[in-house]
Structures are given as C-alpha cells and as structure tokens.
Amino acid sequence: AADQEAAMADQNNWAHPRHDHSNQGFSGLTQINKGNVKNLKAAWTFATGVNRGHEGSPLVIGNMMYVHTAFPNNVYALDLNDNQKIAWAYFPKQDPSVQAVLCCDNVSRGLGYGDGKIFLQQNDGTLVALDAKTGAKVWDVKVNDPKVGATNTNAPHVIKDKVLTGCSGAEFGVRCFIAAYNLKDGSLAWKAYSTGPDSEVMLGADFNSANPHYNALSVYEDVNGGNKQGGSFKALSKDQLKFPEKDLGVKTWLKPQAVKDGWQHGGGSVWGWWPYDPKSNLVYYGTGNPSVWNPDVRPGDNKWSMTIFARDVDTGIAKWGYQMTPHDEWDYDGINEVILWDKGGKKLATHFDRNGFGYTFDASNGTLLVAEKVHPFVNWATKVDMKSGVPEKDGKYSTHQDYNAKGICPAALGTKDQQPASYSPKTGLFYVPLNHVCMTYEPVESKYVAGQPWVGATLTMFAGPDGVMGGFMGWDGSKGKAVWYNKEKFSSWGGSLVTASDIVFYGTLDRWFKAVDAKNGKELWKFQVGSGVIGNAFTYGHKGKQYVGVLSGIGGWAGVAMNLGMTNDTDALGAAGGYKELTKYNAAPGGGALNVFSL
Numbered sequence: 001a002a003d004q005e006a007a008m009a010d011q012n013n014w015a016h017p018r019h020d021h022s023n024q025g026f027s028g029l030t031q032i033n034k035g036n037v038k039n040l041k042a043a044w045t046f047a048t049g050v051n052r053g054h055e056g057s058p059l060v061i062g063n064m065m066y067v068h069t070a071f072p073n074n075v076y077a078l079d080l081n082d083n084q085k086i087a088w089a090y091f092p093k094q095d096p097s098v099q100a101v102l103c104c105d106n107v108s109r110g111l112g113y114g115d116g117k118i119f120l121q122q123n124d125g126t127l128v129a130l131d132a133k134t135g136a137k138v139w140d141v142k143v144n145d146p147k148v149g150a151t152n153t154n155a156p157h158v159i160k161d162k163v164l165t166g167c168s169g170a171e172f173g174v175r176c177f178i179a180a181y182n183l184k185d186g187s188l189a190w191k192a193y194s195t196g197p198d199s200e201v202m203l204g205a206d207f208n209s210a211n212p213h214y215n216a217l218s219v220y221e222d223v224n225g226g227n228k229q230g231g232s233f234k235a236l237s238k239d240q241l242k243f244p245e246k247d248l249g250v251k252t253w254l255k256p257q258a259v260k261d262g263w264q265h266g267g268g269s270v271w272g273w274w275p276y277d278p279k280s281n282l283v284y285y286g287t288g289n290p291s292v293w294n295p296d297v298r299p300g301d302n303k304w305s306m307t308i309f310a311r312d313v314d315t316g317i318a319k320w321g322y323q324m325t326p327h328d329e330w331d332y333d334g335i336n337e338v339i340l341w342d343k344g345g346k347k348l349a350t351h352f353d354r355n356g357f358g359y360t361f362d363a364s365n366g367t368l369l370v371a372e373k374v375h376p377f378v379n380w381a382t383k384v385d386m387k388s389g390v391p392e393k394d395g396k397y398s399t400h401q402d403y404n405a406k407g408i409c410p411a412a413l414g415t416k417d418q419q420p421a422s423y424s425p426k427t428g429l430f431y432v433p434l435n436h437v438c439m440t441y442e443p444v445e446s447k448y449v450a451g452q453p454w455v456g457a458t459l460t461m462f463a464g465p466d467g468v469m470g471g472f473m474g475w476d477g478s479k480g481k482a483v484w485y486n487k488e489k490f491s492s493w494g495g496s497l498v499t500a501s502d503i504v505f506y507g508t509l510d511r512w513f514k515a516v517d518a519k520n521g522k523e524l525w526k527f528q529v530g531s532g533v534i535g536n537a538f539t540y541g542h543k544g545k546q547y548v549g550v551l552s553g554i555g556g557w558a559g560v561a562m563n564l565g566m567t568n569d570t571d572a573l574g575a576a577g578g579y580k581e582l583t584k585y586n587a588a589p590g591g592g593a594l595n596v597f598s599l
C-alpha cells in the first residue's frame with residue numbers, strides 16, 4: 001500500500017513490525033548515540049491493563065502510536081501530539097476458551113498498517129481491519145478455527161495490496177498454511193499449505209530449479225531400523241539423492257503413521273516475521289514442526305515442515321523452499337524470521353533457526369551459502385553438508401518412543417525462538433538474542449483427537465554448558481561466525497533493535513532493558529522495567545526527539561509455566577523446570593506495560 005511504503009521510508013516512524021520489509025529491525029535515527037545513551041531516562045509508560053506475555057512492538061505512524069496487548073488482543077491508538085491521550089481503543093470479544101488452545105502463552109506479535117487501516121490478527125483466528133483514524137471496524141474474516149486447535153499469534157504483514165497471516169496449532173495436529181487477503185475487502189487472494197500435494201502447497205513449475213536436490217524424496221538412510229528404538233539416520237550425499245520428485249508434501253509422510261495420511265494433520269505452523277523483496281516480488285517465511293512430536297509415528301522427511309519458503313506475493317506460488325530439519329525429532333520449528341540484506345549487489349537471506357544453525361542463502365533462488373552452528377553446544381547434528389544441504393545427524397541424540405534421550409542441545413525452544421534478530425547495514429552484523437538451553441526428550445504414544453493437545457513427547461530443560469540459560473551475539477552472516485557473544489542469565493526472549501549510531505537495544509526476562517555497543521557488545525546503559533521483557537525494542541522520532549521503547553510483560557513459552565503457576569519440571573512442555581528461577585525476578589502473571597525512553 002502506498003501509504004505504508006511512505007510511512008516506512010520516514011525514519012521517524014515504526015510502521016512495520018520489524019521497521020520495514022527487509023525485517024532488519026534497523027532504524028536510521030541517530031540522536032541517541034554512544035556518547036549520550038547513558039543519559040536515557042523514562043519518558044512515559046503505559047499500562048496495557050492485560051496480564052501475561054507481551055510480544056512484538058507498537059507501530060508509530062506520524063503522531064499516532066498503535067499498541068496491542070496479549071489476549072484478548074486489545075488495541076490502543078495513542079496521540080503523541082496530545083500527551084499520549086487515547087484517541088481510540090478496540091476491545092475484541094473473544095471466547096475465553098481460546099486461551100486453552102494456545103500452546104505457548106496468550107501472545108500476539110503485533111499489528112499491521114496500510115491502506116489507511118490497522119490490521120489485528122486475534123488469537124481466535126479472526127483477522128480484523130480497523131480504520132486507522134477512528135478505530136471503526138472496516139471488515140473482518142475468519143482465518144482459523146480454535147475448535148480444532150487452530151489459532152493465531154502472528155502479526156499481520158501488509159505487502160502491496162494484501163495482508164498476510166498464518167496459522168498456529170502444530171501441538172494440536174492442525175494442517176497449517178500462510179494466507180493472503182486483499183486489503184480492500186478482506187477477500188482471500190491465496191492460501192498455501194505447508195503439507196500436502198504440490199497444488200495445495202502452491203509450488204511453481206520452476207520450484208527449486210536452482211537446487212533441484214532440495215526436492216529429494218528422502219535425505220536419510222536408516223541405521224539400525226531408523227525410526228525404531230536404537231535406530232538413527234545417516235545423511236545421504238548429494239549424488240545419492242533421488243530428485244526432482246513431485247508431491248513431496250504427501251510422499252515424505254511414510255507409513256505406518258499415528259493417523260491416516262499424516263500430512264492432513266501435519267502441522268507446519270506459520271507464525272513468524274515475514275520480509276519481502278520488492279525487486280523479486282518474493283515474500284519469505286518459515287514453517288514449524290511436523291505433528292506429532294513423536295518422530296517414530298511419522299517416518300520420512302515430513303515435507304514441507306521446517307522449511308523456508310520464498311513465494312511470489314501476487315500469486316502465492318513458491319519459487320524455492322529449503323527444509324532445515326528433515327524428519328524433525330526435537331521440535332526445532334523453522335518459523336524463525338528471515339532477514340534480507342545486500343552484499344556485493346546480491347540480495348541475501350539470513351536465518352537463525354531453532355536447530356542451532358545460522359544460515360545465509362542467495363535470496364533469489366535459495367542456494368545455501370553459509371550454514372554454521374551459532375554456538376558449539378549444538379549437538380544433534382555435526383554439520384550441514386554444503387553440497388546436499390542436509391544436516392548430518394548425530395545418532396546419539398536421535399529420539400524414539402519410550403526412550404528418554406538425554407543431553408540434547410539445543411532444547412526444543414531452540415538456540416533462538418520467536419525473538420527476532422536485527423541487522424545493521426552500517427556494521428554489516430546481525431544482533432541475535434539466544435537461548436542456551438538443553439533438554440531430555442521422550443517421545444510417547446499419543447492419539448489424535450480434534451481440538452485436543454496432540455504433543456507426543458515429554459521433556460525437561462536445563463541450562464547449557466556455559467551454566468547460563470541465554471546469550472546475545474553479534475554475528476557475521478557472510479562468514480557464519482559470532483564476532484562477539486554476551487552471556488545472559490536467562491534466554492533473551494525479546495527482539496533486538498539496532499540504530500544507525502551503532503547501538504543495539506534488547507530486553508531480558510529478569511526485567512532489564514539494555515543498550516550495548518554494536519561493535520563489541522559492551523553494555524552502555526540499562527533500566528529495570530516492571531516485568532520480564534519478551535517484546536521487541538523499537539524506536540521513533542517525534543517533534544525532533546528520538547524515543548526508544550519496549551513492551552514488558554513476561555510470558556511466551558519461557559514464561560507460560562510461571563504465568564500459570566505450574567511447578568512440575570515437565571509442565572508447559574518442559575518450561576516449568578527450565579525457567580523456575582524466573583519467579584525470583586517476576587510477579588506472576590506478568591503485567592503488560594509499554595516503556596518509552598528519551599534523552
């Protein structure tokens with residue numbers, strides 16, 4: 001939308017969930033610099049009136065700021081010209097039972113803007129378009145049905161004349177998708193599933209033409225029975241792969257399975273942050289884990305779960321797709337964001353996956369350029385073979401039904417989860433919030449019942465070998481190497497911001513909002529906010545003054561057990577044990593607030 005494009009170009013705004021289509025979380029504002037950042041002070045705060053996990057960031061367009069909350073996903077329009085007076089508010093009426101089918105807390109990752117509208121994706125599957133000036137509802141449409149466990153937590157992404165939204169529910173056996181709706185009236189433009197026949201996954205005739213081996217039928221050879229206890233998987237070399245094959249979204253779900261035609265309940269959720277390149281007209285996103293978490297009952301590579309797709313925004317047709325974790329055995333969802341950047345006249349796509357690898361691709365065709373571990377503690381694979389693109393699994397960490405596999409790193413929530421990284425075209429580095437958590441994982445038998453949790457594994461989590469639960473690093477995307485790395489007591493569960501004055505901002509679960517030097521990670525400033533931070537740092541300019549802000553309100557997968565008062569180690573899919581120390585820093589449930597700072 002033209003108004004969205006203009007708004008994103010003005011550095012005073014924050015008009016896109018990640019600032020602009022590149023997903024870089026980079027702002028050109030420079031008033032706050034390394035010399036004066038130590039003088040940052042609280043400018044104003046706003047209590048959202050809602051408890052539990054507050055992810056994402058507000059949008060700022062001109063003198064208006066749009067703030068969203070956790071369930072019930074209220075929206076406030078604050079007038080920055082009038083002391084943040086509430087210009088309008090929107091209070092959705094959602095069935096409270098929806099909260100029971102959200103896997104990882106009552107989160108919403110924010111709003112979209114374009115065509116004079118603010119877009120809200122409610123947790124109950126309703127996508128709503130509100131008049132940005134008045135808050136009046138212009139249209140709404142039902143995207144997902146919580147009755148079968150399908151929900152939404154993603155921010156809607158406005159691209160050209162469409163708004164894109166996704167689907168959560170891989171812990172309920174939902175067959176997920178990405179969908180594009182027309183901004184004008186909410187009519188469906190296209191919908192592409194993560195699993196199933198090529199026609200429904202919307203694969204083009206030239207899909208993966210630059211890398212036809214990505215369309216291989218099977219990338220592993222079974223060792224000692226493969227899916228059976230004691231079995232594991234050996235990566236095939238590129239010349240052993242059979243390709244290209246069609247309908248892999250069906251054929252890589254081999255029998256016997258927990259449910260008939262496993263791809264029909266195959267998960268592949270879509271709930272991340274989605275960049276877009278206007279030149280190629282491609283939008284990029286990742287798909288989540290294959291359902292169910294017990295890998296023994298879904299033999300095969302389980303395509304196209306755990307995949308980065310690049311699709312034409314107008315048609316929805318996929319140009320390329322690369323599966324990061326074929327036949328997932330650990331819940332290493334591939335939904336984490338792709339960040340677009342330029343080097344030597346080439347458009348590159350960098351992605352920090354849950355599975356512990358930092359990938360860089362040629363954004364135009366998916367050719368893999370870099371795949372390196374973000375930290376040496378990653379042990380489920382020894383490396384990614386650069387010719388085939390296949391991760392070489394270490395059989396010691398394969399998981400099988402009724403066997404408690406120990407010492408797997410990272411844990412299911414990955415070296416990074418929903419928390420988006422940022423990239424500075426000035427320093428050429430990525431700024432990546434990290435989890436430093438390992439796990440035990442025991443797949444168990446689980447029966448599919450529509451609308452009931454269908455997890456199929458029990459896990460416990462614990463701190464990685466550095467003795468801390470998290471970290472934060474500066475990463476070179478061309479070399480695939482950390483340039484600097486800071487330990488954090490807990491996972492860094494909030495998204496980062498980098499500015500043109502080479503300052504990086506991020507929040508922590510023990511309530512700190514920090515500024516560090518983009519060159520070396522040195523701490524420059526910090527402020528303690530009211531609750532743990534899982535929101536994304538953002539910045540804007542108003543009447544000549546630069547502001548930085550972040551939502552606080554602990555939750556997400558890391559904080560959901562605490563929010564619900566769960567105390568058994570395996571509760572909340574293992575988060576209760578792993579993050580029990582959070583109660584020393586947070587009241588539960590966490591209260592949502594917006595914190596804004598200026599000089």
Ligand SMILES: O=C(O)c1cc(C(=O)O)c2c(n1)C(=O)C(=O)c1cc(C(=O)O)[nH]c1-2
Nearest residue numbers: 104107153168169170171269271288556557
């Ligand atoms: O498979 C899914 O449908 C699904 C959905 C979500 C979500 O929508 O929040 C998460 C996950 N999986 C997940 O695996 C995960 O680690 C996770 C973390 C969070 C969070 O907000 O902290 N959500 C989710």
